[in-house]
Amino acid sequence: MSSSSNKHDAGHSRFELKTLLETSRMLIESQDMDFVLNNLLLITMGKLMVSKGMILLYQPGSDNYIISKSKGRNCPKEGQTISFDWDKDIEEQSVIQCGVDDFEMPDLIEGDQHCTFFNLQTSNDHIGFLCLGSKGNKQPLSQHEVEFVESLSIISSVAIANSRMFTELRRINRMLDRKVYELNTLFDLSKDFNILVDRDEIIRIFKFAMLGQMLIRKFFFVLEHEDERKVMATSGINGELSDDETDKLFSLDDDLIEVDETLEKEIPFLAENEIKALIGLQFQSERVALVGVGARANEEEYSSSDYNFLQSLGNLAVLSIQKTYLLEERIEKERMEEELNIAKGIQKGLLPDPIPQSDELDIAASNISSYQVGGDYFDILEAPENRLLFAIGDVTGKGMPAALLMANLQAMLHVLLPVDISLAEATGQINEIIYQNTPSDKFITFFWGIFNPKNYQFQYVNAGHNPPALLRSEKNEFEELSEGGLILGAMSTMTPYDQQTITLSKDDLLVFYTDGVTEAKNKSETEEYGEERLFECIKQNRDLSASKIQNAIIEDVKSYSKDIQYDDVTIIVIKAN
Structure with a gap:
């Protein structure tokens, strides 16, 4: 009897060992967690002949358990989340038999007081529990059965950990694939956008x-x-x-x-x-x-x-x-620069070169353009009977419109110069033409006069321009040539322009200028150069030649504004010989 029993036990052990080996190979080779959990539960329930069982997986983030697999009546449904208020020492127990071991376990399977919990764990992590209901004969598990299921739980824990690792690797690979796809998409779009x-x-x-x-x-x-x-x-x-x-x-x-x-x-x-x-x-x-x-x-x-x-x-x-x-701003900037260059060319072409000279007068004239082409204009023309016409003006606006209006003004001067009419009448005609043929926001401050070398008389009309400064040789105070009328183009010629005549004497000094001189600002842009500084500079240099007086004014303005120029600077200096 003893020999037969030993043979039976040996055969039974070999069968269980073979089962464990085959099961372990099957589970460890599988990368499907659902397959691993299903086989773990079904094999153990079948081996022990229990009708109820479940697998609880631990959720570290929430410190809860989720019922992953559940078989049998009165067992909780799969997917249900359960939270246990128990001592953490329970998670370190390999096997807990309810009603046998001295641990208070939750009543997971309704009406079953003899459940057995098998810890699913690796050397590093607690994975969860395999929970089996009581056997059909209501007897507790034998030591041999516990050891078998415990061994199977250890093998399954490794399989579950491997499955989780492969699942995470697949997730990471999918994420990497998605990232590569997104990067390729962005790369392709960037190529499209760039062209x-x-x-x-x-x-x-x-x-x-x-x-x-x-x-x-x-x-x-x-x-x-x-x-x-x-x-x-x-x-x-x-x-x-x-x-x-x-x-x-x-x-x-x-x-x-x-x-x-x-x-x-x-x-x-x-x-x-x-x-x-x-x-x-x-x-x-x-x-x-x-x-x-x-x-x-x-x-x-x-x-x-x-x-x-x-x-x-x-x-x-x-x-x-x-x-x-x-790109649009660059194109617009290049267009404006091209327009400015054309306007500068037009402006430069309108200025007299060379400047006419006279035995009776020492003459100097200069125009210094700012970066933005302004509307400054001056001209010195030879008139009939050896007379000289001096003109200076400032057109509103900048760029091409100002340059074209300047060109029209010069053309009108050349047309009217040989005509036998007074300066006052000619100024009225010029105003009427500009008023009728230019927009309402375009007008010109203008001064012109004719010098007669025979009697040194200078006839002039001032149409709203900065009055030229006259410094008599025997005086230390300035006279301003302001007689005339309204600026050109502001309104129709309702009232005739006034014409005045002065007579120059030896060393008398006459300075024409535009507002680029008097309105030049200091470095802090809080104060303008002004007429007083201009007059003082003229006085200090009155004994010099016309050219040197002009240069002295320009240098004084530059020094005051620290070489920062926002508007054209135009100056004509006449000194009677």
């Missing part, structure tokens, strides 16, 4: 990427440029953002905001269009745009990776759009 200079086409591609790549059916894209905020693209949006709502959106602090009820109440547009998230976009460390996105068409929730992709896509689009603005 485009059409802002509408850039926005079209951006919209396509939102719809096609991210499956976003509702979104809006707002861009700020030169203090103006404009909706550049929308899809599936009803209504329009008000200026107040747009300002509130741009005032939000974070670059990623998931819309909640509070924000929906503050900005109703978001609730009306079911906007889920707001993404701020930056250019040169400043928020210049904002994208609002609704739910995805596949109903997947946005992940942090999705938001990062959207932000990268948006920033790429913003960079490309800003590039188009910069």
Whole structure:
């Protein structure tokens, strides 16, 4: 009897060992956790002939257990989460038999007071429990049965850990694949954006990427440029953002905001269009745009990776759009520079070269252009009977319009010069032509006069220009030649212009100038050069030649303004011989 029993036990042990080996190979080779858990539960229930069992997996983040597998009547349903208020020492026990071991365990299986808990653990982590109900004969598990299930639990714990590791690796691989896909998408889009200079086409591609790549059916894209905020693209949006709502959106602090009820109440547009998230976009460390996105068409929730992709896509689009603005500004700048160069050429061509000379007068004249072409004009023309005509003017505005108006003025002077009419009549005719043929915002301050060498008389008309300064040789006070009338082009010639005549004596000094001289500002731009400084400079240099007096004035103005010039500087100096 003893020999037969020993043979039976030996055969039984060999069968169990074979079962363990086959089961361990099957479980460890499997990478499917569901398969591992199912086999663990079914093999143990079948081996021990129990009708109820379950597997509880530990959730470290929430410190709860989830019922992963459940078989038999009165067992909790799979997927149910359970929280246990027990001593952590229980998680370190290999096996706990309810009703036998001195541990208080929860009554998981209704009506069964003799459950057995097998700890599923690796050397590093607690995974959960295999919970088996009592045997059909209501007897506790034998030591042999406990050891068998314990061994199977150890093997299964390794299989579960491996399965989790492979699951995590697959998740990471999927995430890496997604990242590679997103990077390739951004790379391809960046190539498309880089070759485009059409802002509408850039926005079209951006919209396509939102719809096609991210499956976003509702979104809006707002861009700020030169203090103006404009909706550049929308899809599936009803209504329009008000200026107040747009300002509130741009005032939000974070670059990623998931819309909640509070924000929906503050900005109703978001609730009306079911906007889920707001993404701020930056250019040169400043928020210049904002994208609002609704739910995805596949109903997947946005992940942090999705938001990062959207932000990268948006920033790429913003960079490309800003590039188009910069290109337009560059083209406009080049166009303006070309216009300025043409205007400077016209202006330079209008100035007398060489300057006519006279035995009776020492003459010097100069025009120093600022970067912005102004409307300064001067001319010295030889008139009939050896007379000399001196003219100086300042056209409103800058650039090409001012240069063209200057050219018209010079043409009129040349036409009227040989005509036998007085300066006053000629000034009236010039004013009428300019008034009738130029916009109301274009006019000219103008002074001109004719010098007669026979009697040293100088006849002049001042049409609203800075009065030339006359310094008599025997005096130390200035006379200003201001008689005339209104500036040219302001209104029709209702009242005739006044014409005055002065007689020059030896060493008398007459200085014509434009407002670029007297309105030059100091370095702090708080004070103008002014007439007093000009007159003082003329007095200090009155004994010099006309050319040196002119140079002294120019240097004094430059010194005062620290060589910062905002307007043309035009000067004519006449000294009677």
